[in-house]
Amino acid sequence: MSFESVIGQKDLKQRIGAFFSGNLPQSFLITGTKGMGKTVFSEELAKSVLCMERTPSGSCGTCASCRYFEAGTHPDIKRINAEDKSNITVAELREKIIGDQFITPQISSSKVYIINGDELREEGQNLLLKSIEEPPSGTYFIIKVSSSDLMLPTIRSRVTELKLAEYSVSEIMEILRRQFGQTVSDEKMKIAAEFCSGVPGRATDLLGDEDLETIRDEMLSLVTGIADLSYTDILYTVYPFFEKNKDRVEMLLVNMLWILGDVSVFLSLDDPPGSSIMNRDKDVSIKSFAESHRYLSQMKIGKACEHISELRKMLSLNVNFETACCGMLIKVHKELAR
Numbered sequence: 152m153s154f155e156s157v158i159g160q161k162d163l164k165q166r167i168g169a170f171f172s173g174n175l176p177q178s179f180l181i182t183g184t185k186g187m188g189k190t191v192f193s194e195e196l197a198k199s200v201l202c203m204e205r206t207p208s209g210s211c212g213t214c215a216s217c218r219y220f221e222a223g224t225h226p227d228i229k230r231i232n233a234e235d236k237s238n239i240t241v242a243e244l245r246e247k248i249i250g251d252q253f254i255t256p257q258i259s260s261s262k263v264y265i266i267n268g269d270e271l272r273e274e275g276q277n278l279l280l281k282s283i284e285e286p287p288s289g290t291y292f293i294i295k296v297s298s299s300d301l302m303l304p305t306i307r308s309r310v311t312e313l314k315l316a317e318y319s320v321s322e323i324m325e326i327l328r329r330q331f332g333q334t335v336s337d338e339k340m341k342i343a344a345e346f347c348s349g350v351p352g353r354a355t356d357l358l359g360d361e362d363l364e365t366i367r368d369e370m371l372s373l374v375t376g377i378a379d380l381s382y383t384d385i386l387y388t389v390y391p392f393f394e395k396n397k398d399r400v401e402m403l404l405v406n407m408l409w410i411l412g413d414v415s416v417f418l419s420l421d422d423p424p425g426s427s428i429m430n431r432d433k434d435v436s437i438k439s440f441a442e443s444h445r446y447l448s449q450m451k452i453g454k455a456c457e458h459i460s461e462l463r464k465m466l467s468l469n470v471n472f473e474t475a476c477c478g479m480l481i482k483v484h485k486e487l488a489r
């Protein structure tokens with residue numbers, strides 16, 4: 152496995168390819184939120200650095216170093232994680248890095264430390280400063296962290312940052328297919344890929360989320376039924392579902408937008424192509440809703456979508472959840488009511 156087999160991250164792979172053909176920095180910072188594949192990326196980078204027949208696309212997969220690496224027995228790679236506490240202690244760093252970094256590698260001509268930056272506090276970072284600034288010859292540091300903000304400016308200015316980019320829907324589909332094979336339907340994978348905001352780990356979590364289908368069904372009955380509900384119903388029966396799913400309200404809202412988008416398609420086309428429908432597995436219900444709500448104009452639907460998008464923006468600004476959410480539901484009700 153070289154970088155060719157890592158899905159996505161075209162720009163980063165190009166940069167790394169250029170490093171491998173020229174000067175290879177010795178200290179890297181790999182950044183990306185949880186679920187972005189920092190570990191996969193750091194491991195491939197480490198393997199390529201250690202590889203004895205490296206090419207611009209990474210490790211060869213066949214040299215002695217690659218074979219040790221794949222077997223999980225390579226002596227020249229050290230992974231530094233907090234042992235039992237939530238942070239890597241200064242004592243652990245002294246023992247595993249400071250006291251180890253000058254020891255000659257055993258298999259490769261280099262050695263690599265992969266450090267979990269999310270578990271590295273200020274004093275640990277300060278201790279590592281010197282090593283990271285002037286690493287011993289042949290010694291490489293890869294710090295993986297969910298955000299570069301968690302690193303001291305003095306560390307940030309001494310490392311080469313590789314920021315993992317959001318994955319496209321098709322890249323996420325590829326990652327999911329590799330992971331789940333035939334055990335999960337394409338339809339389901341597509342939903343997870345669309346809802347994960349470009350983060351593969353989130354898509355995986357979604358596929359394991361037994362509530363995914365419940366949420367989709369709830370949102371369908373909400374959108375198709377909200378016009379006929381009273382304010383009391385909205386506040387006392389619809390809102391509690393949002394409250395209960397506060398942590399994934401984004402998914403609820405995106406779902407609502409998709410359903411409204413499908414309604415809009417069915418209102419304007421009698422027989423729309425399948426590719427223009429987001430909720431293909433629910434097309435019969437959405438089509439029949441559109442047919443019985445011919446009075447709905449595209450403008451009304453557009454406005455309802457605006458209220459939902461507005462709420463998405465507001466929630467990122469830390470507004471009162473209940474007020475903002477109920478406000479959106481009432482406004483959508485008004486747009487869709489006859």
Ligand SMILES: [Zn+2]
Binds near residue numbers: 212217
């Ligand atoms: Zn190799």
